[in-house]
Amino acid sequence: DYSECAGKTLISLADNNKNFVAITAAMPAGVGILEFSKLYPDRFFDVGIAEQHAVTFSAGLSKEGVIPVFAVYSSFLQRAYDQILHDVCLQNLHVVFLLDRAGVVGADGETHHGLYDISFLSDMPNMTILSPSSFKELRQMIDYAINKHDGPIAIRYPRGNNSYDDCPDFEINKINAYGENKNNIIITTGRMLSTSLSAKNILKSENIDISVICLPTLSPVADELSDILGDAKIVMTLEDHSISGGLGSMISTIISKRNSNIKFEAATYPNVPIIHGNVSQLDNYYNLGEKQIAQRFRNLYGGC
Numbered sequence: 661d662y663s664e665c666a667g668k669t670l671i672s673l674a675d676n677n678k679n680f681v682a683i684t685a686a687m688p689a690g691v692g693i694l695e696f697s698k699l700y701p702d703r704f705f706d707v708g709i710a711e712q713h714a715v716t717f718s719a720g721l722s723k724e725g726v727i728p729v730f731a732v733y734s735s736f737l738q739r740a741y742d743q744i745l746h747d748v749c750l751q752n753l754h755v756v757f758l759l760d761r762a763g764v765v766g767a768d769g770e771t772h773h774g775l776y777d778i779s780f781l782s783d784m785p786n787m788t789i790l791s792p793s794s795f796k797e798l799r800q801m802i803d804y805a806i807n808k809h810d811g812p813i814a815i816r817y818p819r820g821n822n823s824y825d826d827c828p829d830f831e832i833n834k835i836n837a838y839g840e841n842k843n844n845i846i847i848t849t850g851r852m853l854s855t856s857l858s859a860k861n862i863l864k865s866e867n868i869d870i871s872v873i874c875l876p877t878l879s880p881v882a883d884e885l886s887d888i889l890g891d892a893k894i895v896m897t898l899e900d901h902s903i904s905g906g907l908g909s910m911i912s913t914i915i916s917k918r919n920s921n922i923k924f925e926a927a928t929y930p931n932v933p934i935i936h937g938n939v940s941q942l943d944n945y946y947n948l949g950e951k952q953i954a955q956r957f958r959n960l961y962g963g964c
Contacts, residue, residue: 662760662795665798681948686708692758715740715744735761745784757815778878835873843893852900859950892922896927897912901929906928911926
């Protein structure tokens with residue numbers, strides 16, 4: 661799963677870059693870095709259930725030239741909002757946040773849904789947010805975040821193994837396009853890429869041609885995206901996040917600045933307490949499954 665992939669990636673990078681350390685807050689097994697802690701005990705820190713301290717500790721390490729990699733559940737990082745902003749982002753420090761359990765989390769339950777990270781992180785200065793759709797992308801993003809990036813960076817990835825295996829190689833701010841239709845577009849990110857492509861295939865069988873645009877880099881938004889929206893007539897966003905402050909909000913802001921006549925809908929989780937259930941059940945319950953997304957796009961298309 662994604663947690664295991666993240667942990668194995670850190671191990672694979674450890675010998676080539678001895679300057680990074682792994683940090684967690686009482687969840688080394690949950691975030692997949694238990695094996696790293698055994699292989700590199702001098703480069704591993706478990707601060708206990710103290711996410712705020714973990715972030716400030718990371719800031720201090722970064723100031724001294726160490727690269728801290730803080731692996732934490734998305735929902736638990738909310739506790740450290742102030743420290744991320746003041747101790748890391750305002751100083752533009754190189755701290756890597758691995759946000760496990762981003763989006764809905766199935767068996768982990770209602771308190772663990774990570775539906776707010778894009779919202780509160782995208783407002784922070786200097787913060788870069790990445791969202792992989794495959795294990796390959798996650799590996800490449802972690803490598804980039806540790807070895808090539810400078811400044812705060814967060815990688816949000818889901819619980820489980822919902823991985824689309826045919827993604828191109830990751831490049832910062834690169835947009836991945838599936839299809840050539842410039843008028844009818846679904847814009848998505850992360851695990852929702854596979855749902856979007858399934859909806860695209862359903863619509864294709866009905867002679868409704870759409871393109872799927874996937875954003876591995878969520879923030880800062882690529883300049884190219886504004887050009888892509890230039891010819892669009894129908895745009896839907898699909899994301900594993902709350903309706904407030906996520907991908908849909910970003911795209912609607914771009915559209916409003918263009919003063920265009922694009923017909924737009926944001927397909928997101930609602931801003932209510934999300935119930936307990938497995939990921940597929942929750943997607944379907946909240947009208948975000950592949951068949952429902954195809955129907956929602958069909959409704960937009962029929963209204964043109």
